[in-house]
Amino acid sequence: MGKLTILGGGRWGTALGLHLSKKGFEIIFFDRNSAVVESLRKGKDAYWGMEFAKNPRATNVLDEAIEFSDLIVIALPVQVIRGVLEKPNLRGKVVVSASKGLEVGTSKRVSQIVQELCRDCKTFVLSGPSFAEEVAKGLPCAVVLAGKDLDTLKELRGVFHSETFRVYLSEDTVGVELGGALKNVIAIACGISDGLGFGDNARASLITRGLAEIVRIGSSLGGKKETFYGLSGLGDLVLTSTSSKSRNRTFGFLLGQGLSVEEAEARIGQVVEGKETVKAVKKLTEELKIYAPISWAVYQVVVENIPPEQVARDLLLRPPQREFEYL
Known part of the structure; x- marks a missing residue:
């Protein structure tokens, strides 16, 4: 070769x-x-x-x-x-x-x-x-x-x-691909949170609960759970959700700051994969009845144009859940 x-x-x-x-x-x-x-x-x-x-x-x-x-x-x-x-x-x-x-x-x-x-x-x-x-x-x-x-x-x-x-x-081709795709949606959520000024605690919470969401979706679609705790899952999620170099996180940040989807895209000037992936995630999770509140929240902001402040408030007002589903 x-x-x-x-x-x-x-x-x-x-x-x-x-x-x-x-x-x-x-x-x-x-x-x-x-x-x-x-x-x-x-x-x-x-x-x-x-x-x-x-x-x-x-x-x-x-x-x-x-x-x-x-x-x-x-x-x-x-x-x-x-x-x-x-x-x-x-x-x-x-x-x-x-x-x-x-x-x-x-x-x-x-x-x-x-x-x-x-x-x-x-x-x-x-x-x-x-x-x-x-x-x-x-x-x-x-x-x-x-x-x-x-x-x-x-x-x-x-x-x-x-x-x-x-x-x-x-x-695990399925898990590696899904980890790389799904983390972009969570990174947008983290960017929105940062843009709203919610702070480091909120970002850490979103990354952790976002990973749980990725595992839930990814394993339902045939990926191995352990894959999502590796480089293509957790590793990529942390990088994309925390760095100012991340297009997806930056896109979310601009939305949290009040820019429209079109304005945020124009400001970045590059393809934001998570913006499209969230549409596929919404369709998949609804069809398979998979609980994905963070991805759904991103969909509301990006596709339905619901104000980030309102979506974040609705997300925070959800009834408390068990941290681990087997409890």
Whole structure:
């Protein structure tokens, strides 16, 4: 696997490309943005001005990117993935999803979308607490790589793993994907709380009860409970819910400060995955009758445009619950 294709020249795709170029891989990027493609062709990323160790190729012709390598890394916004992958021939490819979220309408995980479009692909998932800028700079982080084919999984670990990018393995694709998707919704809730000035105690409570909610939803959908206490669950949840670098937390913070959804999105200027994922979560939890009060509260603010102050008050006035459901 000396060559690989990265679908998406955004911050995360670029960060992975910078990391992998240091390891000597030949890379081609696919992106629809001509300015991003041109910047990548010059050997520099479009976000931090960093140079690639090995100049990548870049194209806005999807077939060219797909034909370049048998290893495809997806770093696209979740809601566009189906549209991008519908037409190209992916038969026999190894596909690694590095995107976090659920598809609105179907509530499917990315690996499910890929398998639906290409049953002959080997599909894997990369997730965990990993801000793009820090990965691009080579700062230390740890992530999880999940999949069912153990031989290929171990081979892929060799592709991604380095001294500063530690890769742990898991067979729980469902849990790893759901942890990465669901934490974005809780991070929005934490941002709203911070924007309302509720303080550190409230944020800690939301993270803890949010994790319980993630476990409840994720295990109901087939993920292993222990996965949600690992890097792709708790690790990513803590990072995304507490840092000002987090798009989802920042989006929530701006909503808590009184901005509209449209104003908050415009201020951030990037895709906020949790904004869409919460729609899929609402649909799933209602269909499966899963108790998810924090996610529902985020849905009320983001989709139904109910004032954050009112939603927060309703959330706080709920009858007290048992901390652990088995008591």
